[in-house]
Amino acid sequence: SQQGEEDPQALSIQEGENATMNCSYKTSINNLQWYRQNSGRGLVHLILIRSNEREKHSGRLRVTLDTSKKSSSLLITASRAADTASYFCVNSGYSTLTFGKGTMLLVSP
Amino acid sequence: SAVISQKPSRDICQRGTSLTIQCQVDSQVTMMFWYRQQPGQSLTLIATANQGSEATYESGFVIDKFPISRPNLTFSTLTVSNMSPEDSSIYLCSGGEQGNEQFFGPGTRLTVL
Numbered sequence: 001s002q003q004g005e006e007d008p009q010a011l012s013i014q015e016g017e018n019a020t021m022n023c024s025y026k027t028s029i030n031n032l033q034w035y036r037q038n039s040g041r042g043l044v045h046l047i048l049i050r051s052n053e054r055e056k057h058s059g060r061l062r063v064t065l066d067t068s069k070k071s072s073s074l075l076i077t078a079s080r081a082a083d084t085a086s087y088f089c090v091n092s093g094y095s096t097l098t099f100g101k102g103t104m105l106l107v108s109p
Numbered sequence: 110s111a112v113i114s115q116k117p118s119r120d121i122c123q124r125g126t127s128l129t130i131q132c133q134v135d136s137q138v139t140m141m142f143w144y145r146q147q148p149g150q151s152l153t154l155i156a157t158a159n160q161g162s163e164a165t166y167e168s169g170f171v172i173d174k175f176p177i178s179r180p181n182l183t184f185s186t187l188t189v190s191n192m193s194p195e196d197s198s199i200y201l202c203s204g205g206e207q208g209n210e211q212f213f214g215p216g217t218r219l220t221v222l
Contacts, residue, residue, distance in 0.1 A: 031208055043152075043201065045210040088151065092208050096142065096167075099152040 004089045004100040012106045018077050021103040023089030025070040031092045032065055032072050037102070038085035046074075048092070079107045111136050111204055113214035121220045122192055129188045130217045132202035137182035139206050143175070146199045146216070158185040158202075192221045 004023045013019055023032070034046040049056045049065045049072065056063045062075040076083055086102040112135045122128050132141065141158040156177055157165040164177035179185040189196050197220050205211040 033210060042215045043203075043213040045212070048210055095140070095207055096154055096157060097203075097211055098154065099144075101151050 003098045004091060006087065006089055006100050006103040008103060009101065010104045010106070012108065013079055015079060015081055015107055015109050017079055017107075018075060019079050019083070019105055019107070020073060020075050021087055021105070023072045023074070023100070025091055027070070027091070029065065029067050029070055029072070029091050032063075033090045033092050033097075034061075034063060034072075034074050035088045035090060035099075036085045037088070046087075076105075079105075081107050081109050083107050111138055111212040113202060113204055113212050115200075115202060115214040115217050117217060118215065119218040119220075121222065124193050124221055126192055127188055127190045128192065128219060129186050130200055130202075132185045132187070132204075132214055134183045134204045134212075138204035138212075139182070140211075141179060141185045141202060141204045142211070143177060143185070143187045144201045144203065146201060148198075152201065155187070155200075158187075189219065192219075194221045197221045 004025050007022045031050050033048045036046050037043045047058045047063050049063050060077045065072045084107045086104050088099050088102040090097045114133045116131045143155040144152040146152045154167050155170045158177050158179040160179045174190055176188045199216045199218050201216045203211040203213045
């Protein structure tokens with residue numbers, strides 16, 4: 001299946017803490033993308049990591065990719081209440097994007 | 110990057126009627142897609158909107174129910190036909206280049222009574 005499985009399904013933390021969410025696939029990973037969806041800003045692309053990359057940073061985001069394990073992780077450091085959202089990983093090695101169920105992150109002040 | 114707008118942003122419709130949703134991109138994109146997101150659920154891909162040809166539908170979605178047009182590289186429409194309450198959902202369009210980030214519209218919230 002092209003659909004990734006995010007883990008955990010829900011995560012609740014305090015502001016300032018780090019949040020880690022994971023994504024695994026049954027098929028090979030080409031380019032992997034992470035998206036965020038919240039009620040205020042809709043669905044937004046966060047970061048794309050290519051299959052020949054192992055780690056990528058963007059601001060407070062750090063993404064890792066292990067193609068041999070068909071897995072990826074997203075770390076959000078020093079979380080803020082505004083990070084409250086659902087996060088999706090998407091394997092973009094195909095012509096279409098298939099979204100999994102996502103990780104719902106709640107950051108409490 | 111691309112900015113995508115959708116019209117209408119929301120609508121309340123009677124069962125048996127049809128609604129056409131418009132998706133406009135501020136720049137040319139190769140790929141455009143339509144998704145459905147039911148309450149509390151993830152996104153489900155309805156179809157790929159192909160410019161100048163028939164859309165490519167995912168399993169469980171058919172052209173008679175969800176006709177799609179894409180006359181050029183910046184515009185697409187999705188029609189939800191013969192609506193029932195089960196069609197109540199958020200419908201999103203996206204655009205971008207294959208393998209790269211997709212840009213999403215704000216969604217159309219449809220309620221069918």
